[in-house]
Amino acid sequence: MRHSPAGAVVTGAGRGLGRLIAALLVDRGHRVLVTDVDEEAARTTAAELGPDVLWAAVDVRDEAQVAAARDRVVDEAGRLDVWVNNAGVLVTGPAWEQSPDVRRLMLEVNALGTVNGTVAAIDAMRGGAGGHIVNVVSLAGLTPVPGEAVYAASKHAAIGFSLSTLADLRLAGIKDIDISCVCPDGIWTPMLHDKLDDPASALSFSGKLLRPEEVVTAVREILDRPRPVTAVPGWRGLQARLGDAFPSFGLRALPLAVAQGRRVQRRMRATSARDARRDI
Numbered sequence: 001m002r003h004s005p006a007g008a009v010v011t012g013a014g015r016g017l018g019r020l021i022a023a024l025l026v027d028r029g030h031r032v033l034v035t036d037v038d039e040e041a042a043r044t045t046a047a048e049l050g051p052d053v054l055w056a057a058v059d060v061r062d063e064a065q066v067a068a069a070r071d072r073v074v075d076e077a078g079r080l081d082v083w084v085n086n087a088g089v090l091v092t093g094p095a096w097e098q099s100p101d102v103r104r105l106m107l108e109v110n111a112l113g114t115v116n117g118t119v120a121a122i123d124a125m126r127g128g129a130g131g132h133i134v135n136v137v138s139l140a141g142l143t144p145v146p147g148e149a150v151y152a153a154s155k156h157a158a159i160g161f162s163l164s165t166l167a168d169l170r171l172a173g174i175k176d177i178d179i180s181c182v183c184p185d186g187i188w189t190p191m192l193h194d195k196l197d198d199p200a201s202a203l204s205f206s207g208k209l210l211r212p213e214e215v216v217t218a219v220r221e222i223l224d225r226p227r228p229v230t231a232v233p234g235w236r237g238l239q240a241r242l243g244d245a246f247p248s249f250g251l252r253a254l255p256l257a258v259a260q261g262r263r264v265q266r267r268m269r270a271t272s273a274r275d276a277r278r279d280i
Contacts, residue, residue, distance in 0.1 A: 005029040007077030009069055011060050011117055012087030014041025017136065017187060020216045021084055023049055028223070031077035035060075035069050037087070060087045060113030063120075070120040079128055082223065083121035085114045085158075086136045092200035095149045103150045110154035115161055122169070122177060130176025132226060134219060135162050137181045139231060143240035146254055147200030159183070163228055178226035184215045185236045202262045 008025040012018040014036030025032045026049050034049065036042035039057035046055035054076060058065045074080050089109045091102050118133050125131035140148055141155030159181050166179040187210045210232060218232045231237020243254075 005081055007031050007033070007073035007080045008082040008084070009033045009035060009073050009080070009117075009121070010084040010086055011035050011058065011113065012037075013084075014038050014045050017212045017215055018084075018086040019045050019049075020212050021086060021136075021219055022053070024216050024220060025082060025084075026050055026053060030082060031073065033069060033073040033076075035087075060085070060116055061108045063116050066113075066116040066120045067123075070124050074124055079131075080121060080124040081129075081131050082134065083117055083131070084134045084136065084219075085117040087113050088136070088138075090148065090151050090201075092147050092151070092198055094147070094200075098150060106150050107154045107157070110151065111157035111161070114158040118162065118165060118179065122165075125177045126174065131178075132223060133162075133177070133179045134222060135159075135179065135181045136215075136219075137162075137183045139183050139185050139236055139240055141181070141183055142229075142231065142237065143243050144251065144254065146258060147202065159229070166228060179228070180222045180226050181229045182215065182218055182222060182232060183229060183237060184210055184218070184232040186210065187212055187215055199262060202258045205260075205262075 008030035035058035140152040141159040
């Protein structure tokens with residue numbers, strides 16, 4: 001850390017990965033503001049993480065709500081050190097089968113929400129002690145993902161915006177604000193818990209499903225040593241970039257990855273069924 005920790009904001013922190021990242025920042029000494037679109041989830045998580053943890057109901061699509069969260073943490077902590085854009089929405093299926101409202105929801109939460117949070121954080125960090133913005137993206141931001149086309153589009157937008165804004169900061173001579181994108185493979189969190197029966201989400205199961213704690217470890221390392229892009233695990237990031245470098249080859253290989261993901265889904269469904277019978 002450049003200085004003693006002060007304020008930190010985590011969006012989508014009411015449960016899952018966001019909650020664990022908020023806990024990490026509390027452990028590191030930050031005054032954390034937990035935000036979530038679900039007011040009760042934000043309130044409960046904040047209470048569980050400690051008496052000094054703040055909470056707010058925030059819809060990241062609403063620029064005014066995001067700015068209010070920023071202003072509150074600056075008022076409470078004196079300055080903003082860390083902002084984590086974690087809020088996200090995943091709805092699977094071909095784009096032509098999804099309603100306009102569903103497509104818009106993913107694009108606005110995943111992409112516009114990242115824009116809103118990043119800009120709000122920069123406004124607080126510029127001219128002060130600097131800070132670090134961590135954008136939780138996805139491997140879907142680095143490669144095509146059948147069954148998740150609109151989700152992938154929103155994540156490509158998030159990483160493109162993040163890297164371009166980082167370049168703008170450096171060109172403006174601002175070197176004390178970092179932007180880091182963490183791009184995890186499929187994580188066994190509530191976002192995937194209901195996807196075992198969903199063939200459109202098979203690619204998320206094609207690698208080794210990550211434990212949320214593995215991604216938190218990556219975030220901890222990024223906070224200590226900022227990097228523009230970190231794939232988790234690293235080998236999946238290399239695989240994604242190889243497919244992007246040779247798109248025709250990558251598209252031909254995708255059916256094999258989807259088939260592997262569906263095998264993993266069947267195996268996990270069978271295991272869940274056995275565990276359920278054992279508990280009866």
